[in-house]
Amino acid sequence: DAKTTQPTSMDCAEGRAANLPCNHSTISGNEYVYWYRQIHSQGPQYIIHGLKNNETNEMASLIITEDRKSSTLILPHATLRDTAVYYCIVRASTGANSKLTFGKGITLSVRP
Amino acid sequence: SAVISQKPSRDICQRGTSLTIQCQVDSQVTMMFWYRQQPGQSLTLIATANQGSEATYESGFVIDKFPISRPNLTFSTLTVSNMSPEDSSIYLCSVARSGANTEAFFGQGTRLTVV
Numbered sequence: 001d002a003k004t005t006q007p008t009s010m011d012c013a014e015g016r017a018a019n020l021p022c023n024h025s026t027i028s029g030n031e032y033v034y035w036y037r038q039i040h041s042q043g044p045q046y047i048i049h050g051l052k053n054n055e056t057n058e059m060a061s062l063i064i065t066e067d068r069k070s071s072t073l074i075l076p077h078a079t080l081r082d083t084a085v086y087y088c089i090v091r092a093s094t095g096a097n098s099k100l101t102f103g104k105g106i107t108l109s110v111r112p
Numbered sequence: 113s114a115v116i117s118q119k120p121s122r123d124i125c126q127r128g129t130s131l132t133i134q135c136q137v138d139s140q141v142t143m144m145f146w147y148r149q150q151p152g153q154s155l156t157l158i159a160t161a162n163q164g165s166e167a168t169y170e171s172g173f174v175i176d177k178f179p180i181s182r183p184n185l186t187f188s189t190l191t192v193s194n195m196s197p198e199d200s201s202i203y204l205c206s207v208a209r210s211g212a213n214t215e216a217f218f219g220q221g222t223r224l225t226v227v
Contacts, residue, residue, distance in 0.1 A: 032213065034215070042220060042221075043116075043204055043218035043219050043220045043221050044155065044204075044218045045218070046215045046216070046217060049213075049215060051213075087154070098143065098208070099143075099145060099157055099160060100145075100157070100206070100216055101157065102147075102154045102155040102156070102157075103154060104154050105154060
């Protein structure tokens with residue numbers, strides 16, 4: 001079973017920031033938070049991951065709460081091409097649990 | 113990053129037949145995984161392909177139905193055996209390098225339709 005919970009869907013206006021929440025209250029100390037997205041009919045695309053510090057790359061920012069029980073993926077300036085299903089996944093760094101277990105994800109719709 | 117090539121990209125097959133899907137990576141990777149994505153659903157892990165040993169299957173998936181090979185660190189195959197219409201799905205290969213803090217990458221998938 002997936003160890004994360006996400007809202008089913010959300011939308012935002014083009015050019016605005018999209019803030020996608022994720023709860024992972026049972027996360028263990030050696031588990032990372034990963035975000036992937038899947039645009040229709042394509043394979044999942046890696047976005048970002050983090051352990052406990054906030055992370056930023058060219059695609060997005062990841063904000064992890066101090067207790068690590070939740071996180072938020074931020075797309076700073078959403079475009080129509082960001083419309084996709086976004087998956088928040090907790091993943092152990094090594095061993096049998098290093099596999100990625102996908103939940104249902106959140107469908108982000110970016111409107112013009 | 114890793115570049116993953118999956119073949120075929122799509123196929124339409126008769127029930128009762130088998131299809132072998134290939135996954136080729138442009139560099140050596142430690143971990144290779146096979147996923148299934150049924151229409152309108154999320155991804156479900158089928159198995160971890162282990163180099164030099166039998167694959168590790170997830171609950172609900174068996175070797176007789178989904179035999180997997182992994183002869184080296186850059187190549188794996190998944191066979192969908194004795195197909196039925198319920199096997200119509202997208203099958204995806206994923207790879208990851210060893211060690212902590214490394215992302216996994218996905219191929220574009222094989223869209224299988226069983227008629």
